[in-house]
Amino acid sequence: MNGLQAYQRVNTQTSITDADPHKLIQLLYDGALERINMAKARMQAKDYAGKGKLITKAIEIIGGLRSFLDFEKGGELAARLEALYDYMERTLFEANAKNDPAKLDEVAELLRVIKEGWDGIREEVVTQPSEAV
Numbered sequence: 001m002n003g004l005q006a007y008q009r010v011n012t013q014t015s016i017t018d019a020d021p022h023k024l025i026q027l028l029y030d031g032a033l034e035r036i037n038m039a040k041a042r043m044q045a046k047d048y049a050g051k052g053k054l055i056t057k058a059i060e061i062i063g064g065l066r067s068f069l070d071f072e073k074g075g076e077l078a079a080r081l082e083a084l085y086d087y088m089e090r091t092l093f094e095a096n097a098k099n100d101p102a103k104l105d106e107v108a109e110l111l112r113v114i115k116e117g118w119d120g121i122r123e124e125v126v127t128q129p130s131e132a133v
Contacts, residue, residue, distance in 0.1 A: 022122055025068060029115035032061040036092075036108045040101050048099070055096040058107075059089050084110065 039054035066085045069078040088107045095103030 022118075025065065025118060026115070026122075028061050028065050028068075029111055029118065032058050032065070033108055033111050033115070035061065036104050036111070039095075040104045043099055043101055043104070051099075052096055055092050055104075059092050062088050062092075081114070084114070 035054045035058040039051045039058065042048075042051035042054060062085050066082055069082055071078045074081070088110060091103050091107050094100065095107070
């Protein structure tokens with residue numbers, strides 16, 4: 001592992017350790033988007049093994065996002081997000097199987113839209129009393 005990779009790993013671990021629940025979700029969105037972008041580059045470079053690993057990691061991250069859904073508090077929104085995450089996972093599987101960069105772009109755009117909304121509520125969430133979170 002080179003120095004930059006070591007720094008990035010420590011920086012990521014520190015971010016996760018210091019993160020509140022809202023920030024953890026932001027980090028998951030960032031991680032999924034990063035893996036998808038890297039997978040697209042690997043796909044274009046015809047590094048199919050590398051592409052497959054990155055897409056698998058993105059699918060795992062989206063599965064992690066699904067696990068955070070609270071159906072009691074989230075109601076219909078949580079159900080819709082679960083369906084959207086399911087669609088993203090299936091689309092990523094298809095992108096991997098067919099080497100289809102357009103499918104990667106589609107999922108990345110969906111994630112960006114959701115992340116934008118999530119980022120938009122950050123201040124509201126962090127200013128609430130802790131028992132309301």
